[in-house]
Amino acid sequence: MLGKLTWSAIPFDQPIPLVAGGVVIVALLAVLIWVVVKGHLPYLWREWITSVDHKRIGVMYVLLASVMFLRGGSDAILMRIQQAIAYQSQGYLPPEHYNQIFSAHGTIMIFFVAMPFVIGLMNLVVPLQLGVRDVAFPTLNSVGFWLTATGALLVNLSLVIGEFARTGWLAFPPLSGLVYSPGVGVDYYAWSLQISGVGTLVAGINLVTTVLKLRTRGMNYLRMPMFCWTTLASSLLMVAAFPILTATLAMLLLDRYLGFHFFTNEAGGNVMIFMNLIWAWGHPEVYILVLPAFGIFSEVVSTFSGKPLFGYRSMVLATMAICVISFMVWLHHFFTMGAGPDVNAIFGIASMIIAIPTGVKIYNWLFTMYGGRIRFTTPMLWSVGFMVTFIIGGLTGVLVAVPPADFILHNSMFLVAHFHNVIIGGVLFGAFAGFTYWFPKAFGFRLDERWGKAAFWCTFIGFYVTFIPLYAAGMLGMTRRMQHYDVAVWRPWMIVAVIGMAILTMAVVCQVVQLVVSIRNRESLRDRTGDPWDGRSLEWATSSPPPVFNFAISPDVRGEDAYWEMKAKARQQQFAHAQPEYQDIEMPRNSPTGFVCAFFASIMGFALIWHIWWMVILGLIGAWATFVVFAWRDHDEYVIPAADVARIDRANIEERRNLVSLAGSV
Amino acid sequence: MNLLDPQGPVAAANSTILVDSVAIMLAIVVPTIVAILGFAFWFREGNPRARYQPDFVYSGRVELVVWSIPALTVILLGGVAWIGSHQLDPAAPVPGTGSPVRIQAVSLDWKWLFIYPDQRIATVNTLTVPAGAELNFQLTSSSVMNVFFIPQLGSMIYTMNGMVTRLNLRADNEGKLQGLSAHFSGDGFPDMMFDVNVISQLAFPDWVAATAKSDAVLNEESYKKLMQQGIEAGRPVYRLDDPRLFDLIATQHIPPGPGPQVASDAPHSGGQHAR
Numbered sequence A: 001m002l003g004k005l006t007w008s009a010i011p012f013d014q015p016i017p018l019v020a021g022g023v024v025i026v027a028l029l030a031v032l033i034w035v036v037v038k039g040h041l042p043y044l045w046r047e048w049i050t051s052v053d054h055k056r057i058g059v060m061y062v063l064l065a066s067v068m069f070l071r072g073g074s075d076a077i078l079m080r081i082q083q084a085i086a087y088q089s090q091g092y093l094p095p096e097h098y099n100q101i102f103s104a105h106g107t108i109m110i111f112f113v114a115m116p117f118v119i120g121l122m123n124l125v126v127p128l129q130l131g132v133r134d135v136a137f138p139t140l141n142s143v144g145f146w147l148t149a150t151g152a153l154l155v156n157l158s159l160v161i162g163e164f165a166r167t168g169w170l171a172f173p174p175l176s177g178l179v180y181s182p183g184v185g186v187d188y189y190a191w192s193l194q195i196s197g198v199g200t201l202v203a204g205i206n207l208v209t210t211v212l213k214l215r216t217r218g219m220n221y222l223r224m225p226m227f228c229w230t231t232l233a234s235s236l237l238m239v240a241a242f243p244i245l246t247a248t249l250a251m252l253l254l255d256r257y258l259g260f261h262f263f264t265n266e267a268g269g270n271v272m273i274f275m276n277l278i279w280a281w282g283h284p285e286v287y288i289l290v291l292p293a294f295g296i297f298s299e300v301v302s303t304f305s306g307k308p309l310f311g312y313r314s315m316v317l318a319t320m321a322i323c324v325i326s327f328m329v330w331l332h333h334f335f336t337m338g339a340g341p342d343v344n345a346i347f348g349i350a351s352m353i354i355a356i357p358t359g360v361k362i363y364n365w366l367f368t369m370y371g372g373r374i375r376f377t378t379p380m381l382w383s384v385g386f387m388v389t390f391i392i393g394g395l396t397g398v399l400v401a402v403p404p405a406d407f408i409l410h411n412s413m414f415l416v417a418h419f420h421n422v423i424i425g426g427v428l429f430g431a432f433a434g435f436t437y438w439f440p441k442a443f444g445f446r447l448d449e450r451w452g453k454a455a456f457w458c459t460f461i462g463f464y465v466t467f468i469p470l471y472a473a474g475m476l477g478m479t480r481r482m483q484h485y486d487v488a489v490w491r492p493w494m495i496v497a498v499i500g501m502a503i504l505t506m507a508v509v510c511q512v513v514q515l516v517v518s519i520r521n522r523e524s525l526r527d528r529t530g531d532p533w534d535g536r537s538l539e540w541a542t543s544s545p546p547p548v549f550n551f552a553i554s555p556d557v558r559g560e561d562a563y564w565e566m567k568a569k570a571r572q573q574q575f576a577h578a579q580p581e582y583q584d585i586e587m588p589r590n591s592p593t594g595f596v597c598a599f600f601a602s603i604m605g606f607a608l609i610w611h612i613w614w615m616v617i618l619g620l621i622g623a624w625a626t627f628v629v630f631a632w633r634d635h636d637e638y639v640i641p642a643a644d645v646a647r648i649d650r651a652n653i654e655e656r657r658n659l660v661s662l663a664g665s666v
Numbered sequence B: 001m002n003l004l005d006p007q008g009p010v011a012a013a014n015s016t017i018l019v020d021s022v023a024i025m026l027a028i029v030v031p032t033i034v035a036i037l038g039f040a041f042w043f044r045e046g047n048p049r050a051r052y053q054p055d056f057v058y059s060g061r062v063e064l065v066v067w068s069i070p071a072l073t074v075i076l077l078g079g080v081a082w083i084g085s086h087q088l089d090p091a092a093p094v095p096g097t098g099s100p101v102r103i104q105a106v107s108l109d110w111k112w113l114f115i116y117p118d119q120r121i122a123t124v125n126t127l128t129v130p131a132g133a134e135l136n137f138q139l140t141s142s143s144v145m146n147v148f149f150i151p152q153l154g155s156m157i158y159t160m161n162g163m164v165t166r167l168n169l170r171a172d173n174e175g176k177l178q179g180l181s182a183h184f185s186g187d188g189f190p191d192m193m194f195d196v197n198v199i200s201q202l203a204f205p206d207w208v209a210a211t212a213k214s215d216a217v218l219n220e221e222s223y224k225k226l227m228q229q230g231i232e233a234g235r236p237v238y239r240l241d242d243p244r245l246f247d248l249i250a251t252q253h254i255p256p257g258p259g260p261q262v263a264s265d266a267p268h269s270g271g272q273h274a275r
Helices: A015-037 A041-049 A054-085 A095-130 A138-157 A185-213 A226-258 A271-305 A312-328 A330-337 A341-369 A378-401 A403-409 A413-443 A449-475 A488-520 A562-572 A593-609 A613-631 A642-665 B009-042 B060-087 B203-212 B220-226 B245-250
Strands: A585-588 A637-640 B101-108 B111-116 B121-124 B126-130 B134-141 B146-150 B154-159 B165-170 B175-181 B194-199 B237-240
Touching (some): A054 A138, A054 A488, A095 A138, A095 A226, A095 A413, A138 A593, A185 A226, A185 A593, A226 A312, A271 A341, A312 B060, A330 A403, A341 A403, A341 B009, A378 A403, A403 B009, A403 B060, A413 A449, A449 A488, B009 B060, B101 B146, B101 B245, B111 B126, B121 B126, B134 B146
Parallel strands (some): B101 B134
Antiparallel strands (some): B101 B111, B134 B165
16 A cells, blocks of 8 residues: 555654654744744735746745755755764764765755756846746746755655665666665655656746747847856756756666666666766756856846946857857766776867866956956855856866876865865855845845855855865875775864864855845835846846836847946936836736646655555646646636736836936936 | 875876876966956955946957967867876786786675785785786776775776776885775775785785685685675685686676665566676
């Protein structure tokens, strides 16, 4: 009846996961009860859960990423403490637990923190920057988000029911095969990624279509803000790369469930194929993450330098070059597997070639600052911090792209330090910069600057204190994923790294306090103009938060930096506004499709993990039926009458006029 | 274990390339970082002496320079990578004095087995080699993937079941080194560290003779016992019964090692072996 699921799946003998899981469950129940008792449930259902508004979905993505960031960060703290004390001892985490923690840390940070964070920001901002009213497929957008949430749910469920993979975040066979990992851990890993992978794929398709097909009047390709370009590149990579991941994990699952032999030791299975396939997805994946971050920095540096982006066309070229070349470098993840010198050298050089467009980007941001009038707000601090940190990560990255150097650095702590250097210094700094920069657009008030800057400095310093020691440990031959060790020279570096981790923890505390303080002081931080930073692109042309239809009148774009030019023109013309003619606006109706579909997908995923076959069929039919019902819908849009549009827009224009006259009088 | 303290020609070449590459890159990275901090500071809003040039958005000359700097660096480093990859191909010979020593390494769950087919001996978790001689490694795995790595001797290489990888090294100085597995392989992974004893070429035959007197014999039967999952605390040594044992392992005539002994109701695959 319940497949492999028995009471022994709940780790009553392991206090740490049990207590952690218990706290999370109690907290969730408390929130749920509070919501129901206070009567917020209808509001949440109407305005958020069933919403197909790209802004709301973007916010939910970022919220999911933030919650999972706390989980992944807790894992990091546990690991750093373990390695600091596990010198000539077993530390406090036995191998079966430690191995789950580092596997979960990697999986969560990439798939459920970095991915939803950047997808959330793209969702929130790109339609606004393009001057349109929604993404191309609003309901699909909601489905994508909820499927991602399903994956996150399954990963967290593994904490209390069963176990998570103990194989590392890429679950290399044969270790991840049934023979060497007979438990449900790898199944939790693979099914949560399969389900959330569908979500990522539809998000990618949606964003590509949005950028290609839904631009406002006059917004031709070479007038798009850089963030739209990087979104396009990143989404193209999602569409091209995620099917590889899905196929690879499908083969692994066939091995595990149906006795296939794609990656087993026996019967002609080949583990090297898995290595190649997973990295053929895995390397584009890092560019999926970092390209949107590059876009965010482009927006931030340009806005706060008070200048257009330097070398815009060069940046576009560099972005698309990275997009293409990122598919041609995957082999550098296993130079040490014994491929010949020609193969190694060619992939090494291809990997270095990516450094050229990336270097160009750094220089273009540098020259955007040149001749600027730089305001050091929190997003700008993250950007300058990024430039410095990312160059160092780039240096070590090119270093491990040199095969003979990689022969002694592969899989070492040096490598761990390198990819944290680029993912924290690139993606995470970018996500935080974008979060602070666009927060007022999403919620109508700015974030507290003092706490934001404190968070930046703690992260910046904490990063170096944590990861420079890991570089050093790697140079001393320390390899990654060691639950304990006997080498005395590694120890001091592990202790310094734990101090860095404490500083990084303080940074997270600062972020939380920043949010609380800002919400409390939201009246004084209120952005009434829609343009708190003196911005340049179209998202600042509407109110904060924008009305559900984003723009009352579709903007007419006449050049790069569309909104900057509109502001300049308005100043010249002494605000001689013609009264626009408002029209009825059709917007997509809310739909519970995404939520219901993900509900059934969660049931199906859980049942697959535990081999509860009747429940698998139930989940599958439920998810499929949800789509059928959606496909047969009669009404998918509703009309906002012109009078309402006019009322909302006039209030916005009034505020805006005050801003322009103030700026003009300076 | 310091990578910058190499004890053999391969490690020396690896670390030279590492240091040279860093030096080449620092030559442009340091000025760039200085420029970032300098520009950011000078063009701050409160600096009345900085000239605001909102129209400085394109300069063909600057573009040429910013594409050239990384491109030239990569051309230079690409050359380093091409030449280095060929010179330091793990399978390339590393000539030494005296006769080369053949060593067949097998990664087991979770220990290292070193077979000396010509000397007809085998050791677990300790590798004894003569200084100055070429060391020809053939490597495979009894079960999951591992990476064979002696940091101070240089280049690492994967071990995989049913496959043989090759690696040539040389240890130049007598002394004790340490090696490890550099690819996560399960619960006993951190205990896959092994000792490397580099002894003089004169002492090596004596060590071989002493080891060959061991009571324990390594044959298919004792190997199958050894490949059960577990950690080896001691440093057992064996007389080698059949010098073709490694080939039997690598060609899967001896089936791959078992996983954890946990009851599982899932359909169990396997049982077929290439013969």
